Amino acid sequence: MKVLILPGDGIGPEIVAQAKKVLTVLKNDGLDLELQEAPLGGAAYDQYGSPYPEFTQKLAREADAILLGAVGGPQYDTLDRPLRPERGLLAIRKDLNLFANLRPAILYPELANASTLKPEVVSGLDILIVRELTGDIYFGQPRGIRVNEAGEREGFNTMLYAESEIRRIGHVAFQAAQKRGKKLCSVDKANVLETTEFWKEIMTDMAKEYPDVELSHMLVDNAAMQLVKAPKQFDVIVTGNIFGDILSDEASMLTGSIGMLPSASLDANNKGLYEPSHGSAPDIAGKDIANPLATILSVAMMLRYTFNNEAAALRVENAVKKVLAQGLRTGDIFEAGTTRVSCSAMGDAVVAAL
Ligand SMILES: NC(=O)C1=CN([C@@H]2O[C@H](COP(=O)(O)OP(=O)(O)OC[C@H]3O[C@@H](n4cnc5c(N)ncnc54)[C@H](O)[C@@H]3O)[C@@H](O)[C@H]2O)C=CC1
């Protein structure tokens, strides 16, 4: 199995280095893994003048799974738009058809006090956000900044979903709900946006194929509020690219930190790109203080979804549980009575727990 590692920018190389330690343990224990590395994002621009260069494209297409840190940073904000790191990330997602982004928000009991919500509201939290990843306003054309007829500059993007795009993410979400609590909440803004009115219509139609799943609909503004009011009402949430992006960052805080939220971005055959849900965190980059657990938990998702190796996935997740039970915490989840450790020490502790 070929795993391509894309460290990326900011804290990317630091957190990916910890996940790589985990992959190396699994490899040494007999898992058939071939690890390769390539640049993506700003690092790729610096080296090749493109955020998703041909060198990376070739390896990404050949890989069975990809592990990404994160991309972006303020030093790239003034580049022409197509050269910006984030465009490299959108490009690899589109190139590999990684339309299904799974973002589980799970509260580990040891982090109950790190959650922004009261323990009684959040204990036992286990939500799966299914975010469509290759459509919506992030990809719709036309887009840009132009001068309008009145001579004023204006920015514009297009929120667009084809029926086939909605149906394929719908199937992923309904089937995920079938394997869990059998509740699916489709989040939209159907009261004002035609794109999501259409989304709601298709999801409603699809529900007939999944009579064992209880489908509900919620407007995104209410969903944002309900997530911090009573998050345990949700089992699986399915939504478009931009709403899923925002709601998953919000949901991460219920678990203690964005540094705890892994993700899988899958194509129709479960080839996947695995990455933490957060960004490159330029404010803490280079200090060895970032939380690597979301990235390590993304390795567990890789083992589960692409390699179909549930035992190895559980082994990694149990190692993470063990270090939390030992009281080890990076700064973002630190509280009195626990032991603050660096990013690399956290990686070493997970390896020891493995
Ligand atoms: N998948 C990706 O590669 C993503 C890239 N980005 C890019 O990352 C850059 C920074 O974006 P921001 O809006 O600041 O979001 P961010 O997620 O990088 O950081 C937001 C806040 O969370 C903290 N944080 C993030 N990950 C952490 C971790 N593992 N441990 C501890 N604290 C952590 C950061 O220090 C910061 O205070 C931008 O260039 C943005 O475009 C943003 C989101 C996703």
Ligand SMILES: CC(C)CC(=O)C(=O)O
């Ligand atoms: C380039 C952005 C869409 C990345 C991001 O915020 C995400 O995927 O969560």
Ligand SMILES: [Mg+2]
């Ligand atoms: Mg995001």
